[in-house]
Amino acid sequence: MEPIRAAIVGTGNVARLHAESLRELGEDVRLVGAVDVDGDRLTTFCDRHDVPARHRDLASLLEKDRPDLVHICTPPGTHYDLALACLEAGSNVLVEKPPTLSLAELDNLIEAERRHGAALATVFQHRFGTGALRLRAMLDSGVLGRPLVAICHTTWFRNQAYFDVEWRGRWDTEGGGPTMGHGIHQMDLLCAILGDWTEVSALARQQARRMETEDLSMAHVSFANGAVASVVNSLLSIREESYLRFDFERATVELTHLYGYGDDDWRITPAPEYADEVMAAWQAGSSGVPSAHRAQFAEVLRSLRMGTPAPVTSAESRRTMALVAGVYASAFTRAPVRPAELSTDSPFYRKMEGNGPRW
Ligand SMILES: NC(=O)c1ccc[n+]([C@@H]2O[C@H](COP(=O)([O-])OP(=O)(O)OC[C@H]3O[C@@H](n4cnc5c(N)ncnc54)[C@H](O)[C@@H]3O)[C@@H](O)[C@H]2O)c1
Structure with a gap:
């Protein structure tokens, strides 16, 4: 099986984690190219991570290297244009958080996914540690109430x-x-x-x-x-x-960490009357994987191979982005906000600050 051809756009701080995680994933994926508008950073990064193709702009990467997957690791304000260009070229995108600056931009990218048959995923690595997977499975099974x-x-x-x-x-x-x-x-x-x-x-x-x-x-x-x-x-x-x-109803589950967690950062306190069944499910749950970029990338690669939507899908990240927009809309209008109110005619749909912050 040919390795998936990955590329990185933006070779700053977080790009290092992307390159190291891709390398750790072995033969399944190859980092074929990188892009940065800053030539010095590009050279240092590509030398350090053995990246063969170096480009000063995305168009050149898309045309010459034709990657299957482009990791966008640039500042947030650049994500939309770069992601759109990748989707239009038929390359899948894994964009760092936040995927875009607004719901309007994200919806345009979702439309571009449909038009060009390529997918957009967002990096939200904390979904992929085994603690979160175990909690979600226990919730779905009903054992937690x-x-x-x-x-x-x-x-x-x-x-x-x-x-x-x-x-x-x-x-x-x-x-x-x-x-x-x-x-x-x-x-x-x-x-x-x-x-x-x-x-x-x-x-x-x-x-x-x-x-x-x-x-x-x-x-x-x-x-x-x-x-x-x-x-x-x-x-x-x-x-x-x-x-x-x-x-x-049947347990308190806590997670305490800073930028990433392991299994030991989770704590469960069952209600006494459900202790046996809750603790048995907790101990039988998946374990051993911390919430790092690598855990998410493994799932992204698996999805690309299987032809299923790579996580975190645009639909899933849209719900989180809508919550962010909802926080600003509520704070600046001084009123409760429901998701339906963040429709295309809301100023908070086009910009997170709406018509301007009201402090
Ligand atoms: N998931 C996480 O835990 C995590 C952690 C840190 C940062 N991030 C996110 O990663 C993104 C990048 O953050 P960072 O701290 O690495 O930024 P950074 O400033 O260290 O690096 C950004 C790089 O992008 C380059 N760049 C800017 N515009 C470009 C363009 N149009 N084309 C090509 N290259 C361009 C810059 O020259 C720079 O080298 C942000 O969206 C940030 O929120 C995520």
Whole structure:
């Protein structure tokens, strides 16, 4: 079987994880080319990771190397144009989070997937650790009972210097602050476990940093299955943590980590009367895989081989992006928001900040 031909666009920080993860996946995939507008970065990256073809623009890569899969690792404001060009050339796309700056852009890419028969997947690696897979399987089996309450905290710290990088902290380049750029990972996992959300009430603040976007948001989110979640996205929290907690009828399940988890970062506390059955299911569940890029890439490659939609599919990432848009829409209109209100005539459909933030 020929290896899948992968390429990387943008050879900065996160691209290193992509190249290393692809290499770890062995003969199934080959990194055939890379693109960066910065020639020095491109050279250093390609030398370090043995990438044969080097390009200063995407068009040249698509024409000469014809990759099966293009990893987009550039700043968020560039994702849409680059992903569209790949889909139009018939190459599948694996784009770093956030996939686009707006729901409107994402819907255009979904339309392009249909037109050109290529697929768009988004990197949300925390869905792929075995802890999350085990939790989802237990929820589906009914052993945990109904989900009732959830907590989803991204309490991270970024000092003012972090926002000196030209594309950070701006609506037009990042599409938002910690809600869009950081907490989106945890909110995506929340949605992967709890499913469709039905209403969000939120606030957003510029609490301490000088930047265009929020540095803090807080939200209450209702889900179709009846669960309610409390969400915090902060870049002001000196003891940093990513924390998810799910209170089911028969157990509390918690995940505490920062940028990636292993099995040991999960904790389950069963209700005494269900302890045997819950703990038996927990111990029998899948284990051993941390929530790293590699775990997701393995699933992406498997899907490409089988001709099934690669995860996280555009439909799944759209639900998470709609929750992000819903947080901003609720915060800036000071009203609860339902998914249907984020339709094409909503200003929050075209831009995460709508007609402009209202602090
Ligand atoms: N999944 C994760 O855990 C995770 C972690 C970090 C970053 N990210 C995401 O990865 C993306 C990149 O972040 P980063 O920190 O690596 O950024 P970075 O600034 O370190 O690197 C971006 C690179 O893209 C290049 N570039 C910019 N525009 C380009 C274009 N049009 N064509 C080709 N190259 C271009 C730049 O020259 C730079 O080398 C962002 O979307 C970020 O949110 C995800």
